[in-house]
Amino acid sequence: MWSWVSECVGMSRTKRIYMDHAAGRPVDPRVLKAMLPYIKSVYGNPSSPHSFGQETKQAIEVARTKVAELINAEREESIIFTSGATESNNLAIKGVAYRNKDQGTHLIMSGVEHMSVLNPCKFLTTRGFKATSIPVDQYGFVNLTNLEEELTSETTLVSIMYGNGEIGTIQPVKEISQMVHGKNAYLHVDATAANGQVPIDVREEGIDLLTTSSNDMYGPRGVGALYVRKGVRLGPVTHGGGQEWGLRSGTENLPGIVGFGKAAEIAAEEMPTESKRLEKLRDRLIKGLLDPVPHSFLNGHPTKRLPNNVAVRYSFIEGESILLDLDARGVAASSGSACTAKTLEPSHVLRGIGLKHEEAHGSVLFTLGKQNTEEEVSYVIRIMPEIVKRLREMSPLTPKELME
Numbered sequence: 001m002w003s004w005v006s007e008c009v010g011m012s013r014t015k016r017i018y019m020d021h022a023a024g025r026p027v028d029p030r031v032l033k034a035m036l037p038y039i040k041s042v043y044g045n046p047s048s049p050h051s052f053g054q055e056t057k058q059a060i061e062v063a064r065t066k067v068a069e070l071i072n073a074e075r076e077e078s079i080i081f082t083s084g085a086t087e088s089n090n091l092a093i094k095g096v097a098y099r100n101k102d103q104g105t106h107l108i109m110s111g112v113e114h115m116s117v118l119n120p121c122k123f124l125t126t127r128g129f130k131a132t133s134i135p136v137d138q139y140g141f142v143n144l145t146n147l148e149e150e151l152t153s154e155t156t157l158v159s160i161m162y163g164n165g166e167i168g169t170i171q172p173v174k175e176i177s178q179m180v181h182g183k184n185a186y187l188h189v190d191a192t193a194a195n196g197q198v199p200i201d202v203r204e205e206g207i208d209l210l211t212t213s214s215n216d217m218y219g220p221r222g223v224g225a226l227y228v229r230k231g232v233r234l235g236p237v238t239h240g241g242g243q244e245w246g247l248r249s250g251t252e253n254l255p256g257i258v259g260f261g262k263a264a265e266i267a268a269e270e271m272p273t274e275s276k277r278l279e280k281l282r283d284r285l286i287k288g289l290l291d292p293v294p295h296s297f298l299n300g301h302p303t304k305r306l307p308n309n310v311a312v313r314y315s316f317i318e319g320e321s322i323l324l325d326l327d328a329r330g331v332a333a334s335s336g337s338a339c340t341a342k343t344l345e346p347s348h349v350l351r352g353i354g355l356k357h358e359e360a361h362g363s364v365l366f367t368l369g370k371q372n373t374e375e376e377v378s379y380v381i382r383i384m385p386e387i388v389k390r391l392r393e394m395s396p397l398t399p400k401e402l403m404e
C-alpha cells in the first residue's frame with residue numbers, strides 16, 4: 001500500500017510511516033479521479049439555469065445523495081454542504097441557538113468536545129446565552145445523570161461528539177438522544193472523527209444535526225456537511241445568495257463536493273471490511289505498546305472506541321519527546337488534537353478524563369488509516385520500548401528502581 005501514498009504525494013519510498021490520520025488523510029486516488037473533470041473542464045455555476053449550470057447542479061445532487069446515504073438521512077435536502085467540520089459545528093450551534101431563542105437560551109455540550117464546538121458555545125455566552133459543560137468519566141463517556149440534571153425547559157441544543165478523535169471513545173448516542181428529546185431539545189452530534197469508520201444511522205439513533213467532514217474519509221479538504229433533520233428550526237450563519245436552501249450562502253465548492261460524495265460512496269462500500277482490518281491492527285498495536293512497558297496505560301475505553309484510534313500514555317516522560325524520537329525513526333504520530341498542538345497546555349480532553357497534568361503530557365496518539373500495514377505496526381511495536389527506556393533514563397521523574 002506504500003505506493004498508494006507515494007503516488008498521491010510524490011514522495012520517495014523511504015521508511016516513513018504515517019499514523020496521524022486524525023490530523024489529516026491522503027486523498028483516495030479514486031476520489032481525485034472523480035474530482036478532476038470538475039477542476040479542468042466542468043465549471044458552470046450550479047445556480048445558473050443553462051446547461052453548464054445544470055450539469056454541475058446534477059453533480060452536486062449526486063454527491064448530496066451519497067453523503068445522505070452514508071448516514072441514512074431521510075432525504076438529500078437534509079445535507080447542507082459547508083467548508084468543513086468547523087463551519088458545520090458553528091452553523092449547528094449558532095444556527096439553532098439564534099433561531100430558537102424564543103424557546104430558550106440554554107446550551108449543553110460535553111467537556112471533551114472539539115474547540116469548534118466549545119468556542120461557539122463560549123462565544124454565545126457573550127450574546128445572552130448560557131452554556132453548560134457536562135463532565136465525562138475516566139473513559140470519556142458523558143455523565144448521563146449529570147446531563148439529565150442539567151437539561152431544562154430552557155435548553156434548546158445539546159452537542160455531543162460521536163467518537164472522540166483523541167481518546168477514541170464512542171458515546172451512547174441513542175441513549176443520549178432519548179434523554180435530550182425527552183426535554184424537547186435538539187441533539188447535535190459532531191461525527192467528524194467517526195463518520196466513515198463506524199456505521200451511523202441518524203434516524204435510528206435520533207440525531208437532529210450531524211457534522212461530518214470530507215478529509216476524514218479520504219476526500220479533499222475544505223469541504224464538509226451538516227445533516228439537518230427535516231423540521232429542525234435552524235437559521236443561517238452566512239448570509240448571501242441563498243444557496244443550500246438559504247442555510248449556507250456562497251457558490252458551491254464543486255470539485256470538493258464531488259470528491260466528498262465519492263469519498264462517502266467508497267466509505268459506505270468499504271467500511272465493513274476496512275474497519276475490521278483497522279480494529280485488528282489497533283488492538284495489536286495497543287497490546288504491543290503497553291505489554292512490554294511498565295507504567296503504561298490506554299487512554300479511552302478498550303472496546304467502545306474508534307477502529308483506528310490508539311491512544312496511550314507512559315509515566316515519567318513527555319509525549320512530545322516520544323514524538324520527536326518516533327519522527328527521527330520515520331513514524332508520524334501525535335500528542336493529541338493537531339488543532340491545539342501549538343499550545344503547551346495539556347489537551348482539555350485528557351484533562352477531562354481526569355488525567356493529571358503530567359499524566360496527560362505523557363500521552364501519544366496513533367491514528368491508523370488505509371495504508372497502514374501489519375509490518376508497520378510491528379515496526380512501531382519494536383521501536384517503542386527502546387524509545388521509552390531511553391527517555392526514562394534521562395528523565396528526573398523516573399523512579400530509580402524502575403531503571404535497575
Ligand code: PMP
Pocket residue numbers: 022023084085086087089114116161165190191192193213339
Ligand atoms: N470536530 C472534530 C471531532 C475534529 O476532530 C475536528 C478536527 N479534524 C474538527 C471538528 C474540526 O475540523 P476542521 O479543522 O477540518 O474544520
